[in-house]
Amino acid sequence: MAVSESYSVESAKSSLAQDLLKKIKQSSANVGVIGLGYVGLPLVELFCRQEFSVVGFDIDDAKVDRLNAGESYIGHIPSETVAGLVSDHQFEATNNFDRLKEVDIIVCCVPTPLTRHREPDLTAIIATAEAILPRLQPGQLVILESSTFPGTTDEIVRPILEQNGLEAGRDFFLAYSPEREDPGNKTHTAKTTPKVVGADGDDALAVASAIYDRIIDATVMVSDSRTAEAVKLTENIFRSVNIALVNELKIIYDRMGIDVWEVIDAAASKPFGFMPFYPGPGLGGHCIPIDPFYLTWKAREFDVPTRFIELAGEINTHMPNYVLKKLAEALNDNFSRSVKGSRILILGIAYKKDVDDMRESPSLVLIERLEEAGALVDFHDPFIPLVPHTREHDALSGRASVDLSPEMLESYDAVLLSTDHTPVDYKMISMNAPLIIDTRNKAYRGPDAKAVIVKA
Secondary structure: OEEOOOOOHHHOOOHHHHHHHHHHHOOOOEEEEEOOOOOHHHHHHHHHHOOOEEEEEOOOHHHHHHHHOOOOOOOOOOHHHHHHHHHOOOEEEEOOHHHHHHOOEEEEOOOOOEOOOOOEOOHHHHHHHHHHHHHOOOOOEEEEOOOOOOOHHHHHHHHHHOOOOOOEOOOEEEEEOOOOOOOOOOOOOOOOOOEEEEEOOHHHHHHHHHHHHHHOOOEEEOOOHHHHHHHHHHHHHHHHHHHHHHHHHHHHHHHHOOOHHHHHHHHOOOOOOOOOOOOOOOOOOOOOOOHHHHHHHHHHHOOOOOHHHHHHHHHHHHHHHHHHHHHHHHHHHHHOOOOOOOEEEEEOOOOOOOOOOOOOOHHHHHHHHHHHOOOEEEEEOOOOOEOOOOOOOHHHOOOEOOOOOHHHHHOOOEEEEOOOOOOOOHHHHHOOOOEEEEOOOOOOOOOOOOOEEEEO
16 A cells, blocks of 8 residues: 555656646546536536546436536535536536547446345446447546445456457556545545545556546555455445444343443543444445445355354344334333324434435335334435435335424324434424434433433
8 A cells, every 4th residue: 555646747658648647737637427426526526626627427317407507416515616617617417428538537436236135236337337338548547436346347347348449558547446425524525535546557556546636635556456446345344343333232231221322422532442433223325334245245256254244234234123113112111102003203314414315324214114014204304305216215205304393293103313413403302292212312301301212
């Protein structure tokens, strides 16, 4: 591993790499970003800030139209920012993939979900590589940023791109750099978070590191793309395993009458050897619930067991069931009610606080399972006024967030606090709701609170 230093043109071996390094240094390289979601759109902004011209590619016509009209659909990127980039002619969105011929650098930020059998779904990566293939030009740099298993860039993307006779490392350059986007994080932004880069050969590493050096504060080079792919999985497996640990401790300590949040906060006072992770209703976001299964799937090829990783996934996946069990017990024990026929308010459907991102949110699972049990369910989320179309929970699309008021809260049998958004008035909720199932240790517990509060 090495932290990148600025590459000189002379450091490249081939004339194609030297030409591309010159363009990168002069900000005259044209950049194409495929996939204009939570990863791709922030990258577009970073490239434009450094005066690169960017063409954004997406198969979603509605996204393309909104961006070209200067409208953002991601909360932490204001529409004013997008409108400025469009009006300055720095950025244009399109669904015309023939325009890939116009760019020098292609960055792929397409989704990598799981199938229903919890196996990697590389449909978008393969389709993207096949879209690039007939438009690939000598001297272009192709970078994959999508989270995936080690070997994807070399074993899947490269063979597709070489089908027309161009060879990676000689005629074009191929690299992998895992996205580290953390929506809502105001301390570690896309620009300040170091960028890991692995590539297919020295020239590919030189040009890939050079372009990221222009837009990111620090670039960390690794030996090849497989290592860079493994870095991304390792980061998220680390989080998955530690969250599973505290989720399991939550269940154990609850049986013992011990508050796991108090335990963690006290343990965090130790200045070494401990890093606090906190329990919740399940895992959300595009990475942590998915990435571990990419490695467990790939490990089967090498006949290597992944029991530890799979156990963490099992614990985290079970969390919504635990929360619903606590809700059912609380309704029965305190009000002699069953879940069937009860009115339940889900507080927060984003996967984490203060973002408008609901990918893989456990709240969606909670809503579906409550309704399957016969409950009447609404939700409130100040960041998501309307449920968009989703891959796994499309039956919920179009549902609208309800407004909070004392009268409205009194009409529910229980409030299930799933996401701890900052703007929510937790005191008002505790003073008017009859029952709160608190999965985030956020409910107001003052002497004037009316609600029965149950941690879950």
